[in-house]
Amino acid sequence: MSPYGDIEVMMLIRTPQDIGALLRERRQKAGLDQAELARRVGVSRQWLVEVEHGKPRAEIGLVLRALNVLDIPLEVGTPRYATGVADTPGIDIDAIVDAARKPQ
């Protein structure tokens, strides 16, 4: 089998989906259901459901609180100029997509 035991290789957060997946995974590993985590974070269960599904317009403050409650530290990494597909910095791929705002 592959080398990395249960060492998570190094997760990068780039999108709301990443956040959602992370939260859900860690919540389950912590043995909490949505209702309980929501309660601890101080949000509605509905909110958690949507965020775990990658809601892009969730409030950053609440998201950070959820991460803190689950004891998930967010670190600022050093820029890697060749990680996965490079978004040419200077030209705004993402910003263009933005114009066509996803309805959820």
Place this chain on the structure above:
Amino acid sequence: MSPYGDIEVMMLIRTPQDIGALLRERRQKAGLDQAELARRVGVSRQWLVEVEHGKPRAEIGLVLRALNVLDIPLEVGTPRYATGVADTPGIDIDAIVDAARKPQ
């Protein structure tokens, strides 16, 4: 003097203020003014101003885009059970504060 030259010791993101400070610092290091960064991210300049000041209810999607534009990777660290002041996990200090929601 202290050991770390210009090695950033390891920044942890825990609050919207942290994000704001980070964005502002990196924006300036990149030699961009708010107008230019806002343009590249695809948001209004007003938005950037507020986020750099720590706006807690900014959309997470936009924030992540801003980080990406500035080429700032966010990594998921491994939980440290003694980093700074510990928030007893299980009891929700933050959630309580939440009730008294800051008017901005």
Place this chain on the structure above:
DNA sequence: CTATAATGTCGCCGTACGTGGACAATTCAT
């Protein structure tokens, strides 16, 4: 297969968002 829990949806509602445009205040060169 049947209870029961857990998760996903639906409306309604008050509130704040993010934007564009204009203007004030501040910082920076010269």
Place this chain on the structure above:
DNA sequence: ATGAATTGTCCACGTACGGCGACATTATAG
């Protein structure tokens, strides 16, 4: 001191947020 550039603030507007409560739809037992 003068002017330009950068940053901060204001308003009005349309839109979506997040909360609540109820219900529908899967999982998980038993």
